[in-house]
Amino acid sequence: MKTVCGFGILAVAALAQHLWRVFFRTPEDVAQGAVQKIFYLHVPAAILMYGSFAVAFLGGAGYLWRRRPSWDALSAAAMEVSLFCGSAVLLTGPFWARAAWGQWWIWDPRLTLTLCLWLILLSYFALRRFFPDGRRGPLFSAVFLFFGAAAVPLTHFSVCLWRGVHPQLVGGFAALPAEMKSTFHSGLLSFLALALFFFSWSFRLRRRARAEEGIR
């Protein structure tokens, strides 16, 4: 429990300093104005969504290899974090779109594939609920992860593969002015702390539930 509390304190502190930095320290973008600051939340959430999915994928591979329940718990906890980050991406994006494009949603390849990825994340948990016993559920969900993982690179590279309207940073993150770059990095760090906090909490609860099932 000490690790979870430690990550919790770290996450709250990191998020508080990030919000202060976004609202009071970072200058507004000349072209877009205040709405551009949504990116300091939207982009780190998307990166952590991919990262957590990758961890879940490794957990699924570990379960298929070793068949140990702790690999399954790791995989499910990482998928939960990925679902949380994906929800943050899909909740914040439309507000930027409404202010910048005048529309809440456009069926652009990147937007559509992100929605598909979010539905894959959701169906992973639906699949786990479908097999409540402790053996088939982890096995099917690990196999499901292998197919679902294909959506991650497809979503990320959809901007390059198909022409869409989703914004892309020209020149990469190195091209950002210093203040914007440091705010973006603080967003990444605070999301990482948040992901570690939720992951450790969920992982601990899942392992405890599995141990209690074993006692029964």
Next chain:
Amino acid sequence: MSGRAALFCAYALFIALLLGYAYFLWRRGKKG
């Protein structure tokens, strides 16, 4: 919707999502 209103709404919704997920985990922990 103005840019400033969109910014505040997006961050408020994110905080609500964060608290909602934390509450969900807390409830799960209490139930055992």
